[in-house]
């Protein structure tokens with residue numbers, strides 16, 4: 001009879017989870033040992049838990065099924081929380097396996113004892129601690145089913161449950177999807193066919209594939225505009241794909257984007273609010289006189305309603321006539337840039353070279369201002385963004401996306417400050433020989449925080465305040481940092497150098513990093 005750890009891994013594999021981004025400790029050693037008994041599970045070692053959780057997010061956004069993470073007790077989970085927060089905001093399915101002390105050891109309050117449930121509860125839609133070895137595989141299957149609803153599921157596994165013999169297979173038939181979702185389709189249809197200015201605000205699964213096609217059909221039938229959240233989990237874009245306008249990060253700009261709208265239909269998205277409170281400015285960004293309609297009770301459920309809704313709306317509204325709504329992007333690329341290397345010329349180089357089928361992970365922050373325009377007509381690609389605003393997501397996300405899609409090129413657009421949070425991801429990229437090209441926009445600044453100083457009305461900040469946002473003292477050597485983790489790298493200081501290095505990196509398999517030295521935008 002298998003022990004708990006063996007039955008747990010078997011249960012996960014049987015439920016369709018066969019990649020584990022791991023950073024284990026003593027309480028997870030039986031799980032580690034059991035990996036040799038269940039060869040279908042692929043373990044991927046990550047040198048920090050924030051890398052493991054971000055990689056699991058990137059993996060599931062691309063593979064469309066969950067990976068699991070293996071985390072060590074409360075502190076290991078805590079180290080992974082920021083990227084679990086981003087994953088929760090992306091509605092990404094993830095199964096966390098968190099080892100715990102043996103049940104009899106917990107009352108002793110050993111040094112690593114902590115409130116795992118509280119930490120897990122802050123990001124998880126499903127939390128369970130298994131107390132009977134015979135139930136471990138079934139709990140794993142339930143965790144996978146819960147995650148498949150677009151949630152984070154955390155299974156806490158006491159060490160003695162892992163090492164005890166008596167593991168049983170999970171009963172079949174667990175986790176059948178729940179039934180029909182009630183939603184007032186007639187009211188939403190009436191709003192869209194009223195002739196008044198309307199827009200669909202897309203989030204979750206509606207920004208790609210079938211969801212995006214259905215949304216575009218609705219737009220063409222009703223004339224509604226297609227908008228999406230500021231930070232979509234995975235936006236499909238490029239030549240031949242319906243164009244979707246992303247809401248701006250800046251509240252004033254969102255006000256201009258939404259001005260005059262009478263109906264805003266949420267399709268897997270939340271109603272727009274500003275990222276922070278600013279003195280004298282509204283937090284709720286829905287304009288006066290605009291009614292907000294939700295297509296489903298929760299963003300996770302919208303994807304299930306959308307096909308039926310699209311059929312209903314197109315039947316009510318007649319043939320698709322509004323071809324100016326949701327037009328497909330025309331193929332176009334910028335010319336290869338020359339001269340000074342700036343955020344703008346770097347964006348032109350990326351737009352000129354982006355390969356068909358690329359997965360772009362965007363944590364470029366202020367240096368990314370020019371990227372959407374420069375890449376809008378590039379060959380079809382996916383764009384993954386910082387859904388929850390917790391920086392340090394880009395490199396892990398790119399790592400997971402490359403594990404999920406080994407035949408697609410991954411381009412990770414990273415800003416220097418954010419890169420320094422979870423750069424250990426490069427080591428995993430080297431170890432797994434992942435095809436990731438990382439561009440670090442090296443502006444030697446927490447540039448956006450200089451803008452935020454002004455936005456919150458603290459613009460008169462002095463030298464000490466500005467120094468706290470400066471990354472030039474000492475200068476970070478990204479070429480050396482990457483090299484130290486086994487990733488070849490080069491520095492670019494002109495547009496020509498950057499273009500040539502990017503072209504070579506995209507053509508060569510395996511990881512590569514370009515230190516792209518640019519002046520700060522702010």
Ligand SMILES: Cc1ncc(C[n+]2csc(CCOP(=O)(O)OP(=O)(O)O)c2C)c(N)n1
Pocket residue numbers: 082364365366367389390391392415416417418419443445446447448449
């Ligand atoms: C986990 C986390 N810690 C801190 C912050 C606050 N923060 C927002 S932006 C930023 C600096 C960003 O600098 P960089 O990544 O270099 O991008 P730039 O603004 O220079 O374009 C910080 C520290 C955050 N968003 N998330």
